[in-house]
Amino acid sequence: MDDETYDVVVIGGGAAGLSGALALGRARRSVLVIDAGEPRNAPAGHVHNYLGREGTPPAELLAIGRGEVRQYGVQVHDGAVQDATRLPDGSFLVTLADRAVTARRLLVTTGLVDELPDVAGIAEGWGRTVLHCPYCHGWEVQDQALGVLATGPLAVHQALMFRQWSDDVVLFQHTAPQPSDDEAEQLAARGIRVVEGEVVGWEADGVRLADGELVPRQALVVATTLHARVDALVSLGLTTTDLEMGGQVIGSHIAADPTGLTAVPGVWVAGNVADPRAQVVMSAAAGLTAGAALNGDLIAEDTRAAVAHRRASGQDSQVATGSADG
Structure with missing residues (x-):
């Protein structure tokens, strides 16, 4: 990791995280994916219902995804996040075992744990x-x-x-x-x-x-109890809520709006941590949705900063236009 400050740090390198990172990388954002290497579907032999990738082994799908995001400058780091906190300026400090990085925004795609x-x-x-x-x-x-x-x-x-x-x-x-x-x-x-x-x-x-x-x-x-994997992120204020099916509690998840934005400003979620019932293709789609929303939020922030800078420098607030006669 050459640059320790990123537009977005993605915590979790499964289908949701890599899909979000792909959208952000293509949007020319600086992105770091941190992956603990504990995918929920690791014991399964193949991924199903993923159009174009039907029957692909889970590890192969992730390897393909890593290769694709790296084409757009996304960095991928193998390791576990130990803690994440908000800094006074609204950015985030993400602590790993051997270093810490900062991010303007976070995308949490840590998945879930099945209680058997x-x-x-x-x-x-x-x-x-x-x-x-x-x-x-x-x-x-x-x-x-x-x-x-x-x-x-x-x-x-x-x-x-x-x-x-x-x-x-x-x-x-x-x-x-x-x-x-x-x-x-x-x-x-x-x-x-x-x-x-x-x-x-x-x-x-x-x-x-x-x-x-x-x-x-x-x-x-068997029916498992589905627990959102967020233990290392409680310091952010992320809290889980009960997930119900047919009037029965079947586990926990992090509540978010349709784009994945949580109640914690600057933090998005996607994949099984938000929707434990989502299959792999659904998690990938949710990652794309969150990535696009994150980029839109950063664009809005960049624009506000540019306007503030323009005003502070005393430039004319009117948009310059070329004259008809050149």
């Missing part, structure tokens, strides 16, 4: 045989024997969703509330069997119940 159910084997299978999103993984497990682990009131919704990809779906009641009469009727109508009893393990051959029974399954669907 506390069942043996689930963490080991996460992203491969343990799944959460039918649009991310449904095609790959079509017609397989699927299990859905009920850990909350949205389990029936998950089971009915995955039924679109397989006619062999079992809902494991585990510790969740019993389905309502209407839900039980829906499950029965779709041929989804409900298995009572606590689940104690996910194994190579299926789901292990507390009584020792093994129910053969090829993949297991």
